[in-house]
Amino acid sequence: MGKIVINVEYCKGCELCTTACAFKLIKPGKVFNKSGYYVMEFNDPKGACTGCALCAEMCPDVAIAVWK
Template identity: 40%
Template sequence: MKGKVEFRTDWCKGCELCIPVCPVDIIFIDESVTNKKGYHPATVSEMDACIGCGNCGRICPDSIITVWREKRVKKAKK
């Protein structure tokens, strides 16, 4: 299943809780970016690898992560 995640980087505190729960290891702290609050936000390195599991969104204490999943297409029975 394919997925997509969106981080509200302006609200992210860089707590890193989302990093170890990602089963495909695509989340990292972007130290080249500093948000308005002075934190380095989390981001995704390879969106195409996201499986839409939702682990990152569930663990985020500030609810700044939104996860989308592609809908499964059911095959017609013959």
């Protein structure tokens, strides 16, 4: 089981990470950061994340940390 942490201050809400996640565990959030961007949210209640890191590789702002 993997886990990701999204640094909300770096996230610009581009949604590239959402397309990379095969399990659709990352979705646009309802809160925004200090820069005014709505940030992504990671929700994995069933532990489906494998820690593959594709979401982090897609992130142009290096806002995602992956833990295995």
